[in-house]
Amino acid sequence: MHAFVTTATAVLLLCACWTDIRRMEIPNILCLVFAAGGFVFQLAAAGSGGVWFALGGFATGLVPLWLLHAAKGLGAGDVKWFAAFGVWAGASAVLQLAAASMLIAGAIAVVLLSCRIPLVRPWALKLRWPWGIHPAHAGKGAKFPFMLAVAPAYALLAWNGG
Numbered sequence: 321m322h323a324f325v326t327t328a329t330a331v332l333l334l335c336a337c338w339t340d341i342r343r344m345e346i347p348n349i350l351c352l353v354f355a356a357g358g359f360v361f362q363l364a365a366a367g368s369g370g371v372w373f374a375l376g377g378f379a380t381g382l383v384p385l386w387l388l389h390a391a392k393g394l395g396a397g398d399v400k401w402f403a404a405f406g407v408w409a410g411a412s413a414v415l416q417l418a419a420a421s422m423l424i425a426g427a428i429a430v431v432l433l434s435c436r437i438p439l440v441r442p443w444a445l446k447l448r449w450p451w452g453i454h455p456a457h458a459g460k461g462a463k464f465p466f467m468l469a470v471a472p473a474y475a476l477l478a479w480n481g482g
Contacts, residue, residue, distance in 0.1 A: 322365075326478065328357065329408050333467070333474055336401050340465035344451055346397030351404040358407030377406030381414040398466045413477075420473035421466070428469055432462055 332354045336346045355378065362370030381402035389399045406414040432455035435444035444456040455462035 324361070325408050328354070328361070329405055329474075330478075332401070332405060332408070333471060336397075337465075337467040337471050340397070340467040344463070344465055345395070346401050346467070348397075348400065351397070351400035355404040355407045358404065362407065373410055374407040377408070377410040377414055378403050379406070380411035381406030381418075385418060394466050398470075401467075401470075416477055417470070417473055420477060421470045424473050425466060425469035428464060432464070 332350070335350055339350070340346055358377075359371065359374050362374040364370075366373065381404070382399060385394065385399040385402045388394050389396055402414055402418060405417065409417075434440055435454075435456040441456045445454065449455065449462075451465065452463050453461040
């Protein structure tokens with residue numbers, strides 16, 4: 321990725337992480353401003369080809385993740401974040417980041433499910449859980465900010481030159 325794109329997407333990620341961890345939401349204005357900035361950057365950097373690149377990234381971030389949102393797999397803010405990320409980084413980067421994020425989210429889910437194991441549960445309940453139903457409690461409903469999975473996936477992909 322271009323150094324400016326890496327910087328912009330890292331700022332987008334940090335802002336989204338901050339709000340997602342604190343309030344379990346990613347503000348629309350954040351996604352809108354970053355998406356608009358990405359379109360301007362792509363237009364300035366590559367002309368009409370850059371706009372098509374941005375549109376492809378936007379659609380790739382929006383459509384498949386919207387299907388996950390419809391299945392109650394993640395929040396609408398996460399979908400809009402990936403669409404804004406796609407404007408900057410393109411379709412391929414969105415797909416790579418989404419796949420890596422889902423794998424990390426799966427690992428987090430395994431850890432959360434292990435909190436329900438009778439031997440682990442007493443220690444798990446001692447940990448504060450700020451995002452609703454504590455994962456150590458039986459039943460559905462434990463949630464975590466998806467950006468907790470996106471941030472390490474982004475770092476991993478950046479480390480590997482993606």
